[in-house]
Amino acid sequence: MSYVVEARGIVQKFGPITAIDGLDLRIQVGNIYGLLGPNGSGKSTFIRLALGLLKATSGTIAVFGAQMPDRKILRRIGYMPQAGSLYLDLTVRENVSFFATLSGVTGRAKVDEALELVDLAARRESLVGTLSGGMRQRVSLACALVHHPGLLLLDEPTVGVDPRLRRSFWQHFRRLAAGGTTIVVSSHVMDEADRCDKLGFMRQGKLLAEGTPADLRRMTGQTNLEEAFLCFAEGGRRVEGIG
Amino acid sequence: MSATRTIAIAKRIVSQFLHDRRTIGLLVVVPVVLLTLLGLLFRSDTPPLPLAVADEDRGATNQTGTISLAKMLTESLERNKDLSIVKLDRAALAGQVKDGKVKGGVVFGPDFSRKILAHEQPAIQIVLEGSNPAVSGSVATALARALREAIPALLTGVAGPANPVGSITADPFKLDPDYIYGNESFDQLDYFAPVAIGFFAFFFVFLLSSVSFLRERSQGTLERLMASPVSRAEIALGYMLGFSLFAIAQGVVLLLFAVFVIHIHYTGSLLIVFIVEIVLTVGAVNLGIFLSTFTRNELQVLQFIPMVIVPQGLLSGMFWPVGDMPVLLKEIAYVMPLTYANFALRDVMVKGLGLAEPQVLFDLAILVAFATLMLAFGALTLRRQVA
């Protein structure tokens, strides 16, 4: 079995706060892996560790077999940060093509393709600062996808995106995964979680439970994921011993 | 190191500016307006300065008869179109100076002529109101200049057509020579403009680059940059390149404006002046990136103005020569990049020195070293900025 992301015994402290507390997590090639957990449970921190943006207090994290941080590997990763992270004073096209160039993609074809995908081709010359919240989120996704990375790290990618586009995003994620792209998505939206191959439930920096959506429902004895989520979040007493 | 990525960063900075016309205005229009104001300040025709003269000179006798040198000086002051002279006695003069009816007064003592002919260097008493040092200073300067200009007339007057010149010394009376400013062709603006251009460039480019970089961090784009294959050195270099383009544009506009519109005089090579300005602004860009590490918002960037910019404006020799400053201030001045830029700019523009001169090369080398050091610091502190 080959793993795209492999974290062992990760601890990440920010002063007095322990954001990640002894995390072991492995993600398989071609999987869509959903990171769930309440606010502050360490989802974003885990993603930033996988990118090498943070250096873990202890433990190791490898991506594509290389210990992070490793700048060479970054070309193969697409990252969509949780908030903004766009140049508001540049146009949609300028933003996407700038990040494309940094990842080694030149020429317009892939930029145009990414803009089609997020349905913003018509707004390509608009300044990002003049777009609606959901549109900005779509530009941000386009920046993450444009260089066709083997691993996508998406931190709450569909916040503020309308249902029609959200569905088309997930159809695209599926296509990418079928083509061998590994996708890590953090989310609070349970019908998205249901579309993942595997879910990891985090709380207070620990992986509390892991499995397919069906597994998690079974563990908690709930018929819907929302209830399962609440079970875990409320202390997970009913699922003691799992994960 | 990838040239493509470095250029991508530079290109992005340029695009951001092109979308932001107002900031381009700040970079070019504002310094042009300020230079114009400076020009008006230093060069405008001011109305004649009202002065009083009290002549108590009893005169002296030489070969040509009895002459009053004070009277001759007074006549030549009256001919000076920068001054408007009233003749009073000593008491009235003091009163009028005090009341502000005249800006200053000159008193020639009873033995003035006699002492000059005896080579005794009599003092000319200058009466100033004195509550505003700046006004006093400029009045004293104007008076000193006028008196100094009157000396040739005095010499011919004393010598007379039949007598050899030199029966009085070339320095017949005591006046502080510090008051006398410059030579005929260079005025204060010529002395001030080159360094003002350097200062504006440094100020505005520093401000813009540190704010841009701060935004990179606060908007989260730096996080995305660091998650891409771009290296810290590429980011810092890309920034430097992008901003340098604007620094160059600003430098060209300001220099052309100074030379062709406000007509500052210069003797040296404009190209060297330009090179100095560019190296200085590149240093300012890198300093901006470096210092923005220590700021969390735009307000904190503004706090660097009194910390970094104002001291350089005051101490780098723009207003007072570095050599004349107290030791402590001199030492502070010598760690400021603007000081070296000012040395180089004046050496080139005012004295006409070229790159072959060791002192100009030295100043330029210091500026290059500063820019390089700041580039390294900026790149090194970049990682700190994300976490």
Ligand SMILES: Nc1ncnc2c1ncn2[C@@H]1O[C@H](COP(=O)(O)OP(=O)(O)OP(=O)(O)O)[C@@H](O)[C@H]1O
């Ligand atoms: N740079 C930082 N400095 C200090 N504390 C941090 C930093 N980044 C994260 N933390 C802390 O680490 C903990 C985990 O944060 P993280 O952003 O990973 O949570 P999350 O699971 O992504 O939450 P959310 O669902 O709200 O996005 C929080 O307590 C947060 O305050």
Ligand SMILES: [Mg+2]
């Ligand atoms: Mg988060």
